[in-house]
Amino acid sequence: MTIGIDKIGFYTPHLYVDMNDLAEARDVDPGKFTIGIGQEKMAVAPLTQDPVTLAANAAWEIIDDQDRDAIDFVIFATESGIDHSKSAAIYVHQLLGLKSGARCIEVKQACYGATAAIQMAKGHVALHPESKVLVLGSDIARYGLNTGGEVTQGAGAVALLIGQDPRIMTLEEPSVYATEDIMDFWRPVYSEMAFVDGKFSNEQYLAFFNRVWEQYKSESGLALKDFAAICFHLPYTKMGLKALRTILDEGDEAVQERLKANFQMSQHYNRNVGNIYTGSLYLSLLSLLELQDELKAGDRIGLYSYGSGAVGEFFSGILQPDYKQHLHVQDHKAMLNSREALTVAEYEDIFKSTLPTDGTTVELDVEQDPAPIVLASLADHKRQYLSR
Incomplete structure (x- = not known):
């Protein structure tokens, strides 16, 4: 029995800020953001979108009635959780109309969470071959206005x-992973913003990659030439390129050119959305699959997952016949192209707007949000969602 990705969906809010505009407002050379960091646009979530709605909207486009009958496990990976107790997966379960005979949990380990969820899902399907597992990686990355990390939101x-x-x-197997207790990025429960030691985090990202890559080669017997592409967790797109460059000399010129060209395809969506933490690696994979027409069935794609704190993992997958027919290329293209550009002042106003934390009732203006699923109101400390 083979196990893997049967469907993949993606959602991002309808608002963004252009990195050139942000650079000008911050009195920074735009090239520092667009070339040095490698970001063009940054998605901005209005109050009507939270990690639950983002995940539900991403799943909405791919789930059909047959899937609703088969899904008996929902695993929600996030580091932007809305409740210390209740799993965000339960809200999505209800919004999607899934059957009651299902497990629903939330998992956390920084940006690595969705990879842990996928590996857990593989084990579940191995034991229950007729089951399907819905894995969700959903986040809103926030570092604060005028901070070093602002451009990577x-x-x-x-x-x-x-x-x-x-x-x-x-x-495929093997999947190689490593853990080490470090403080390169974290967000205490009392803080709305994350803390990051940027230089240290970059160093650890690269160190973990090289550690698991070497172990993967040893356990699998594979080499760089065996990969059509390698996708990376992309907190910003230049980070993945730095990692790729550390191993390029293991391949000949043709291998190097192939991997560099496919990396450029794999970073396009991330470059225009920004950091989505747990979903970033899989947004990169989706970008590659939807934009690169030269891939074919049987191609091997490497996947490097990294979550600060830290856990790193390297594994791989094999593309299936006619895989492209099961993607939503035009829908995603339309979604990205229809987004509205914000001025920096408008972006800052949205960033500063917050939901009440004292149980106050608030009705949100959902008419301004075109998403199928939105956060409509809060009352008595409860979030009320609307599926249109």
Whole structure:
């Protein structure tokens, strides 16, 4: 039995700020953001979008009635949770109309969470071959206005349906991983903003990549030449390129050119959405699959996942026949092209706007949000969602 990605969906809010405009407002050379960091646009979430709605919207486009009957496990990976107790997966379960006979949990380990969820899903499907697992990676990255991390913010979600005989990509063994207790990025429970030691985090990202890559080669017997592409967790797109460059000399010129060209395809969506934490690696994979027409069935794609704190993992997948027919290329193109540009002042106003934390009732203006699923109101400390 083969297990892997049967469907994949993606959602990002309808608002963004252009990095050239942000650079001008921050009195920074635009090239520092667009070239040095590698970001063009940053998705901005209005109050009507939170991690639950982002995930539900991402899953909405891929789930059909047959899936609703088969899904018996929903795993929601996030580091932007809305409740210390209740799983965000339960809200999505209800919004999607999934059957009651399902497990719903939330998992957390910085940006690595969705990869942990996928590996957990593989084990579940191995034990229950007729089941499907819905994995959600959904986050809103916030570092604060006028901070070093501001340019690496973003918002969005990726939904993956994991099952047997997948139509997009089978997931291979081995999967190699490593953990070390470090403080490169963290967000205490009392803080709305994350803290990051940027230089240290970059160093650890690269160190973990090289550690798991070497171990992966040893355990798998594979080499750089065996990969059509390698996708990376992209807190910003230049970070993945730095990691790729550390191993390029292991391949000949043709291999190097192939991997560099495919990396450029894999970073396009991230470059125009920003950092979505748990979903970033899989947004990169989606960008590659939807934009690169030269990939073919049987191609091996490497996947590097990193979550600060820190856990790193490297694994791979094999593209399936006609995989492209099961993607939503035009829908995603239309979604990205229809977004509205904000001025920096408008972006700052949205960033500063917050939901009440004292139980105050508030009705949100959902008419300004074109998403199928929105956060409509808060009352008695409860969030009320609307599926249109």
